[in-house]
Amino acid sequence: MLDTLNSPQREAVKYLDGPLLVLAGAGSGKTRVITQKIVYLIEKCGYLPKEIAAITFTNKAAREMQERVGKMLESKSTKGLTIATFHSLGLQMLRQEAALLGYKPQFSILDSSDSFKILADVLATTDKQLLRKTQWQISSWKNAFINPDQAKQLADEELTHAAAKVYQIYQQTLKAYQAVDFDDLIKLPVELFEQHPEALAKWQRKLKYLLIDEYQDTNACQYKLVKMLTGIEGRFTAVGDDDQAIYGWRGADVENLRQLTEDFSRLKVIKLEQNYRSTVRILRAANQVIANNPKLFEKKLWSDLGTGDLIQVSAARDEEHEAEAVVMKLMAHKFEHRTKHLDYAILYRGNYQARVIEQQLRNHKVPYTVSGGQSFFDKAEIKDLVSYLRLIANEDDDPAFIRAATTPKKGIGNTTLERLGEYASLHKISLFAAAFEGEFQRELGNRQLEDLLNFCQYINKIQERAERDPAGEVLTDLLNTIQYEVFLYDSEEPRAAETKWKNVLDFTGWLTKKGEGDDANEERNLLQLTQMISLMSMLEGRENGEPDAVKLSTLHAAKGLEFGHVFLIGVEEGILPHRESVEADKLKPGKIEEERRLMYVGITRAQKSLNISWCKKRKRAGETEICEPSRFLAELPQDDVRHFGGPAADPATSKEHGKERMAQIRAMLGNQNKG
DNA sequence: CACTCCGGGATTTTT
């Protein structure tokens, strides 16, 4: 089984004497190491599947890993094996230990638009900018494991102090709703384990071995959780690549990699440097660019896949010309090499950059898919339905109550809700509970009261059914009762209504299937299903329409993917590196390095050919702006590059800049080591 | 006073 691995990979799989960090370069087979190690632990080392947890960041990664392990373990069961995202593992723990934190096990999970609305209430404002900022601030605090009290103490300016107060009220509100937000799914388990060592001991006993994917993306809170679960013996394998850390801006801290060496003095480090993806030239480019960043661990990718084509760097007049040139080149290349559309990717820094490209692709009838887009759960029709489910599971979930009570309209209007809200907050109870209070009922007109009670009583009725009857039946009853299909056709264009209704049916169909236990697990009723849906990935990864299409993607969203031929566009100062990062780097160095890693991620997506382009001019804020080629272009190995149309940056200038920066970095590292 | 329509502008995203 292990003979298909190269020697460091094999070593990584077999190493069990202590904590292990696998530094896996791009395309070096890190997923293979994780999946093989899971199989090895079960088949060769006598671990039970339920004693192992593999943790990823995205549902997609978890699903892929699940599939691969499933195939390899055919004979033996994978029952009980945990392959989950940080968030769903956190959820699992919270559901089981909810009582210890004063939550009921059916607590709700709020999405970011719910929490946005709560903040709008707390701050009594509609200023979206301020709300977004506050939301971001609170999220950052949670990711750094900072409580409202600590946040208040830390706040150095008035604005942050105000935000800390909002944070506190926000947190109290969530508790009252018996709800948690996404960040809480990681933060609360850590709190739980700090306050209840016996609960921690229980989970440490249960999970005997941990494997963590994309370790460089962990934030402080996630690292804390890992450290707690693996205990002092450090029974874990962390796999990551510091050169691909591109999520610093959302709390991921590469520092966690260094911290690992400090926290676990016995930490073993294995590097995977053989790349199975790209040509020598592409790897030379990647290595040389990233060599400009300070390194904690030296790492150099190599491959035996041949020298390959020269890397092309083209200058375009402006973004329109660039788009045209890229699409032309792509089409010619495809014709010449008899490749498929899906062998090509066009990568860029910001979503909006896709616009011109899309235009060109449409003009030339080239099929394409754009990465990202809103998730299934963000669709209004799904949120409507989910709000009913959330309310059924947890009648204290006020955001769900408001949405369900008002969509479709059922005679419960704003005034009723306002009065209900006033009464509820005065008496510190949920909206649902308030509706049944005699004192409140006397305040309300007969008509309004009747409609309100109809709704609440129906929820009560369906709550009982949800526990007993099959999920499918209950859902059908629900949709019939609220007349959701009629509602859609009343409020939408027929076309839109049709797709929305189809989405609803897709969703319920899929939910019911889950309820019947498609992986031969025990049957689940609607309540149990409801408790997991907000974290389930569905229809995700299923690209709509054309399976053979050119991929358009941001550099961030392209991490983990590979393509035969890659076009990297808009490689200019101000875009890559992004203007904001350049500015931020002046105050607090480090941002440019993250931009460089972004460039590195882009380069290493390519297997056979790499085309880089930049614009000499670009429209911005109504004016035409003169653009400089990105400093990263000068960092490429010029022997492997062929330039088209105009000079790139003067290598000498950029070299000077690089040297200067390296000196700074060395000084910085030196200080760190001393301190 | 509120709603709609149009034009301009844009980091990066998951759960």
Place this chain on the structure above:
DNA sequence: TCCCGGAGTG
């Protein structure tokens, strides 16, 4: 593309 803000209309 999507979102926001300003102008123009009922």
